[in-house]
Amino acid sequence: MTIRLPDPQGALRTYEPRTEPLSLTAEGAFSSRTVFSAAHVVADPCADVSPDSPAAVDWDATLAFRRHLWSHGLGVAEAMDTAQRGMGLDWAGAAELIRRSAAEARAVGGRIACGVGTDQLTAGTTAEVRAAYEEQLAVVEEAGAQAVLMASRALTAAARGHEDYLEVYGHLLRQATEPVILHWLGPMFDPALDGYWGSSDLDVATGTFLDVIAAHPDKVDGIKVSLLDAQREVDLRRRLPKGVRCYTGDDFNYPELIAGDEQGFSHALLGIFDPLGPLAAEAVRVLDTGDVAGFRALLDPTVELSRHLFQAPTRFYKTGVVLLAWLSGHQSHFTMVGGLQSARSLPHLARAYELADGLGLFPDPKLAEERMKTLLALYGVDQ
Template sequence: MTLRLPDAHGTLRAYEPRAEPRAALRTPTAAPAAPLTSRTVFSAAHVVADPFADGSPDAPAAVDWDATLAFRRHLWSHGLGVAEAMDTAQRGMGLDWPGAAELIRRSGAEAKAVGGRIACGVGTDQITGGPLAAVRSAYEEQLALVEDVGAQAILMASRALAATAQGPDDYLEVYGHLLRQAAEPVILHWLGPMFDPALEGYWGSSDLDAATATFLDVIAAHPGKVDGVKISLLDADREVDLRRRLPRGVRCYTGDDFHYPELIAGDAQGFSHALLGVFDPLGPLAAEAVRVLDTGDTAGFRALLDPTVELSRHLFQAPTRFYKTGVVLLAWLAGHQRHFTMVGGLQSARSLPHLARAYELADRLGLFPDPELAEERMRTLLSLHGVTS
């Protein structure tokens, strides 16, 4: 049946949903698929809210743990790694540290049970500021938990450090302290202010060239403790320049949700691995594309992944930090959860025309395992906003 979807001007237009999903979509299994070989690929996964919890806007996040863990099994079933407790999981936007800690414990145990790869975010969201010693202690507490569950650590950018640091030397001191005590090589995460305005001036400068120099100084001082770096600046040229300057053996994980196909494909001088929020809704298709790349078929990889960029750019359009709303919408439409409700009520952070366009772009890509279910749920959402068939 035809849907009437609102555009950015409020005009309703007819859209005919597709009848079949992509062939790569399949029912999740208990054990992960064979690992991807040419690239290391993590999907930063969202959390599923508990819509029946009797909470308030100021109460701790209520999470549906069964649905949240089931979604991680879905990602593992396609051979993807899970990047846990990252900004995609609403870290710092509804999910506090106690909630993130519980998420890390549960997902770490689930990863062990099914043999899935997992890396977890280490931050400082127990505090909002304070002296550098407090920032170090907050990082240390979270690093200890992540290592205790057997997960790889991702040292996330810290709002508290950004508010406290007086310059590059403070970043060198804090990160050097953490890298010296890390049991295993970590991933360093540089999240730009487009994802979190509180991180403006990270690494001690708003000048990105100066910030990059400090970032590279941190890595150069401890190359054996850095597995890789995750760059989320939405600047492909800067990422390519940085990855060419990394010490041998240190990976670059793209976090660029605008240019990921070209960055993962790479060039004659190298390529990026991936740690991406958009690989939450694109999980099966992303895995299919990387398996094609595993055979050496770069053109086939680009043919599969390039058409997804329009959807990704739509989801991550400014204000970029609200991309999670579109991600959760698509999880609901795809049948991974029973509702379109988010921690902190962020399901209201995007307009109906934005959500309608996300549905259309995802449907055209064949991302919904059950297109009829997706159509029915989208029709319900439209009717709640006053759109009649």
């Protein structure tokens, strides 16, 4: 069987899908790295909502996908940007997601960390930003989950300089009951975060970031860096206080960063580990044995798919992630909260399918082929 796929110029080309998925045998916990998958939310396709309405979530499918990730030994990073925080999922929806997912994690023994932000605010003073963070931190801690202090659009707008970042984060870290993960999300993921930590000069911003950590090392489990700059991440992780982890958020360079070098390595908190979950888990277990070459052999071929999904405008990577979840059979439809399924072109989605199929990511390649043909037909592409 073959399938006709559109290329970037709109011409149709013939592709022959795989007939068998990649054979994976991974099971059990990891020993060498802490690995989180930032998980997407599944929309309710039958809800009568508009792009401006509160998100309508299919809770059964959303929680089932988290159980899928936990079953492979991955931790779940909940209510992060992959879950469309600030792009379709508001704070009320995120709070419900946190409570439900944390309860599910307890039930199955899964690891979970949840995003703490300020998205109940559109603007405000630094005091109001701090209060918004406090409200969300309380929800996460009450749910029994680890907190991830996410970058705040409102703080970017309100802060007069690096002193405000030091004050707000210092206050939050002092009151956190358990060590948190600090998240530095670059403007390629969210343009409203340009100049975070008080400067658009990344060297200056890094200095402020490290000052926050140095003042409260006992309250910082680790940092998640999403700047898509491998060397900057390596330089930063080498400057961290002892015991503070670096969780790579670099969806372009993750194999080399997780593998590490003679001076250290990165753990992982990645959106690309949503569609790569089982394969990523297999790779990490190979790394657990000390087989770096085997780890790279499994994970390096996935980078082309990841760079495709996360190509500019990077913030729309979620569309490809949800497409692959649908094609893999993890949900029954290709619908996203906020109507974000329309954010990528048909040629982009077709290439995502081709790359994922080539990697053997689809548990049922025939189902993936049939669903891709259905999507193509909706766009008027005859087979």
